[in-house]
Amino acid sequence: MGEPVGFADVRKLALVLLLATTASAHEIGTTQIHALFRRDHTYAVTIRSVRKPASEKAFVYFDGVRASALTGDIPAHAHTFTFRYEGTFAKYTLTLQNEGSDSVTTQWLDAETTSNPFVLSRDVIPPTRFEVIRQYVALGFTHILPEGFDHILFVLGLFLLATSMRALLSQITAFTVAHSISLALTMYGVVSLPSRVVEPAIALSIACVAIENVITSRLHPWRVVVVFVFGLLHGMGFAGVLRELGLPRRQFVPALVSFNVGVEVGQLVVIAVAMLLFAQWLRNRRFVVACSVAIALTGLFWTVQRIAI
Amino acid sequence: MKRFLVIACLLSCAPLGAHDFWIEPSTFRPATGAMVMTTLLVGQQFVGDPIARDSSQIERFVVRDARGERNVAGFEGHNPAGIVRMENGTAAVVGYRSKPAFLSMPPEKFEQYLRDEGLDTVLAARTRRGESKQPSREIYSRCAKTLLGVRGDFSRPLGFRLELTPESLDASRVVVRLDYESHPLANALIIAMHRDDPSLRIRVRSDAHGRAAFSLPKPGVWMIKSVYMIDAPPASGAEWESLWASLTFEN
Numbered sequence: 001m002g003e004p005v006g007f008a009d010v011r012k013l014a015l016v017l018l019l020a021t022t023a024s025a026h027e028i029g030t031t032q033i034h035a036l037f038r039r040d041h042t043y044a045v046t047i048r049s050v051r052k053p054a055s056e057k058a059f060v061y062f063d064g065v066r067a068s069a070l071t072g073d074i075p076a077h078a079h080t081f082t083f084r085y086e087g088t089f090a091k092y093t094l095t096l097q098n099e100g101s102d103s104v105t106t107q108w109l110d111a112e113t114t115s116n117p118f119v120l121s122r123d124v125i126p127p128t129r130f131e132v133i134r135q136y137v138a139l140g141f142t143h144i145l146p147e148g149f150d151h152i153l154f155v156l157g158l159f160l161l162a163t164s165m166r167a168l169l170s171q172i173t174a175f176t177v178a179h180s181i182s183l184a185l186t187m188y189g190v191v192s193l194p195s196r197v198v199e200p201a202i203a204l205s206i207a208c209v210a211i212e213n214v215i216t217s218r219l220h221p222w223r224v225v226v227v228f229v230f231g232l233l234h235g236m237g238f239a240g241v242l243r244e245l246g247l248p249r250r251q252f253v254p255a256l257v258s259f260n261v262g263v264e265v266g267q268l269v270v271i272a273v274a275m276l277l278f279a280q281w282l283r284n285r286r287f288v289v290a291c292s293v294a295i296a297l298t299g300l301f302w303t304v305q306r307i308a309i
Numbered sequence: 310m311k312r313f314l315v316i317a318c319l320l321s322c323a324p325l326g327a328h329d330f331w332i333e334p335s336t337f338r339p340a341t342g343a344m345v346m347t348t349l350l351v352g353q354q355f356v357g358d359p360i361a362r363d364s365s366q367i368e369r370f371v372v373r374d375a376r377g378e379r380n381v382a383g384f385e386g387h388n389p390a391g392i393v394r395m396e397n398g399t400a401a402v403v404g405y406r407s408k409p410a411f412l413s414m415p416p417e418k419f420e421q422y423l424r425d426e427g428l429d430t431v432l433a434a435r436t437r438r439g440e441s442k443q444p445s446r447e448i449y450s451r452c453a454k455t456l457l458g459v460r461g462d463f464s465r466p467l468g469f470r471l472e473l474t475p476e477s478l479d480a481s482r483v484v485v486r487l488d489y490e491s492h493p494l495a496n497a498l499i500i501a502m503h504r505d506d507p508s509l510r511i512r513v514r515s516d517a518h519g520r521a522a523f524s525l526p527k528p529g530v531w532m533i534k535s536v537y538m539i540d541a542p543p544a545s546g547a548e549w550e551s552l553w554a555s556l557t558f559e560n
Contacts (some may be wrong), residue, residue, distance in 0.1 A: 027351045027360050027366070027410070028360060028361055028363055028366075029328070029351065029358040029359065029360055029361070030359045030360070030361050030388045031357065031358060049358070050358070050359050050388070051356070051358065088356040088358050089328045089351045089352040089353060089357055089358045090328075090351045092361055100516075197461075215362075
């Protein structure tokens, strides 16, 4: 016969059984911490606590490197986020979310425990400078080809009165310089015109250039000045698009310049293709007039249409 | 009564991971019929984080007044963890006993915690067993009480495994008894601290009858606490089992 089972043994057995289910259980506090990673490449960690949150006891790490504040810019190339909070004595919840993602990750943490790495989504990680340049050159280019039909017609309008390569280059240069200036000034907020004014004016500029092509076959000096003024309008049009797309806050200048470069490349491609296809027709006045009339009518139609809208 | 060793000392920082646990009611002086919110707190230096009510962690959460004992009501997951209605007079004892949980600490931290809590026998045992450089594996549980009102009979224990029970209490002095499994626990370090002046700590070793007397130099909210550690049950996965007793009251 074995030894009789005493009260202490029963109690110990009960304790062991209890521990089988609660071995990892800690006291759960009421502190809640939320980390949000935004698509504008910033992050914010907020602490909700009954006591005054101790932000100096919160430690934020991107790829293991400590960040200086609970809010700020996500470092370039960062892929993971980890966190530790020593301002609590109990287990607390850390919720993490990439903006735009429905899923929220929750981790239960003790005061001295560093969280598991949270993988940042591609949307919130800031692009490198090279990626920004590549992206915005492509955006500028596609804004001309194939999406910028009005800008294409304007450039073709200039092309049709290119009695010489010098005449073409002087017009294109005036246009480029003008729209670069107004694009930059608009993006920096120095100048601002509402799109209900800019868009019909762009359409009207197309018609004006084309009508001049019908009226005269000579490149008058004022043509370059007019093209410059119209270029200012087109720059504001580009800015409208760029504002909608958004520019990365930390890489504003590279993005702006890259977009402009993309626009230039797009225009040069339009002219190059036009030269290849129609260069021998430029001395044919009927061809120039016919094309210019078509462009002028389109420009006028857009003008009316855009005013009506 | 034996001579008590009374030492008031500046607070030493206890390590994170070995935190005090206590009950703070919304008032220590409730009127009859009053609703008293009882917050469970874990922390240090009388600064704590509230603990939400978690049934899976509660072994016993009771209030005892002149007419007997009943469970403390509360909403799961909410803070404060308990709501007590003063149905029978203005005095009651609220007690919370948790289920055990597992805790592991690096050796330096664990030994510092043992020193802070006066657990010299455990320190010596670890040295003897050659475990001083090993991380701790400990199960711990809470035995917290708070006294509501002033004229109650608080001298009857609730029957917690480790329990601090006031034998006498007035504005300037309190005598408590520390019981382990309903027997007085001698030579245990018992610490009293004041909520508004946590730098003031009064450390007393219990006598052969488990008693410790404290002179209370100022009025206010006090916490008296003690930690007792024993060998953990076999197959628990731990080497040590600690029991944390606390008693809060207003003198």
